[in-house]
Amino acid sequence: MSGFDDNPFGNPGDVNPFQDPSVTEVTQSGVGGFEHYSPFPASDTGPSTGSTIPASTTPSQPAVLQPSVEPSPQATAAAAQVNLLRQQEELERKAAELDRREQELQNRQGPTDKENNWPPLPKCFPIKPCFYQDFSEEIPQEHLRICKMMYYMWMLYCVTLFLNVLACLAYFTAAADYGMDFGFSILWFILFTPCSFLCWYRPVYKAFKTDSSFSFFLFFFIFFAQVVVTVIQSVGIPKWGNSGWITAISVSRSHLAVSVVMMVVAVFFTVCAAMSIILLKMVHSHYRRTGASFQKAQQEFSQGVLTNRTFQSAAASAATSAAQSSIQRN
Template sequence: MAMNPFVVDDGDQSNPFASTDETRINPWGGGGGGGGGNNSGSTPQLAGGGSRYGPSAGKTATPPPATPSPAAARQSTATNNAASSSSSSRYKTATTTTAPSGPESNSGGAPLSREMELQRREADVAQREARLKDRERAVGTHDVPNWPKFKPMIYHDIEKEIPLRGRWLVKRVYMAWILAVIVYLVNCIAAFSLLVTNASSGGVTFGISLLILLVGTPVSFVFWYRPLYNGVKGDSSSSFFFFWFNYGAHLGVAALLAVGIPGGVILTLAQFKNNLPSAIICMISSALLIFEVFYGSWQIKSASVYFRSRGMSAEQAKTEAVTGFASSKAGRDIAGAAVKSAVANEVRRT
């Protein structure tokens, strides 16, 4: 029958794993039990009296943990707190340095921030443009003066400022103004010929014609051509009435000049007996004056047709005139003076 090597025979009490060296002393022994500390035939003892093959066999005995002193415990706690504070401060610094703030902390990050900045700038630009448009409507668009060419003082551009529907009328009246300037010049030359040929009242005639040339040229532009220009440009009824009144007066003066004042028909016939070249110049001047009267009458009729076609009326012209006068500086001054006078009278009554 085979013997079980893991079963200890009751008849043999010796430890099969014990050292055969009879002289070796058990280092775990307590020094007693059989003189000389020989551990043969006896159960090895652990420090503290435990059996080597007891419940704790095969485990190394660990000494109980030492209880720290109160001073050491306080020092260890202070050290741990300092380390924890240092670690927390480093974490906060790193978070402050690396974590984006504001809109950049969103999932979009920097691209979202740039998009919001672009939207803000676009809103600012739109607001500025709206402000500029309001200012232009209040003050009016300022263009660089381009007329007259030799010394620009005002802005004048028929193709740019005048609507297509009324451009033909403005061009005709502009030609009428150029014709008036030519008539003034030729009339002055005819009067000078009368002065040179010693015609009767030649000096006075030349003086009047020179004054008409120098003063009539800018006055005619400002008082009858420019009102029509602005009337067609802005559909202003009051400007049309201003044009009719002043241009009618101009044509009346031209008719008087054509009849008998310098360069007129009467002096022309008289000059044929005195000096033929001077008489021819006076005849040309008279013909131009007569042509100007007929051409101007045609333009007045054309302006009337355009006025009615645009649905303008005398009532609208009256309203525009009152509104324009009230908004002008003179109108505001008069209104202010009237208010002050009314308040003073009311104070005196009370």
């Protein structure tokens, strides 16, 4: 009980817990043993050398999340201004291209002092050329090929009509009862040769030259009728003046040589019909790329009629006569 009477707040040196004999013995005898102790056993190949791997001397940096940088209002305004400048340059380029094409169209439509060169007649001939035609000068490059093909198509059709006259002449020589076919063949040659040039070739030439919507529509209307006529001529209905397939086959039993000649002409008519259909589709595809429309055709027709001097003079005379008649009545 004497321990309880001691002062707990007294000098701690008076009570030393390490003075216990068992603790003192362990501390004095185990210090050296811990200095040579290695927790890693020696390898099978030899004793451990005790070498250690040095740690990296580079200080590790903590991962830092970069904050998202939003563009400033100045940068946004500068980008918008650059975009507007680019769009303005594009619009100016398109406007310059449209002005150039309009100037070219005006130059083509304007009066020229060039002499007519078609048909190519000798100078001593009493009839002078009626038209001026120059593909490389008047037709744009994108329409040049199809326009020349239409011209060659017209020439092929004229040659076919001339061969039809010869075939019908041979038919009339072999059988005198078929003089009507020979007469009609001459009529078709005289009628269709100039009419095909004026009614569908010149309109398509003018359409490619000036991008005229009215000329395109006029060509489509007349050339479709031309295709129908060529198909009928290739069929060769008897007594119609055409050396088609029906007429050529019907003559083969009695006059084989005449039948062969008429079959050759029938082949020409068939080629003309097929080429006409193909060219009609090609011209239509070019027409759609030019931006022509029925509304533009109406505007061109109305402007052409109103600016025509003949129409103006006729309208003025009609108005004058109407005014005079109304004055006389009053």
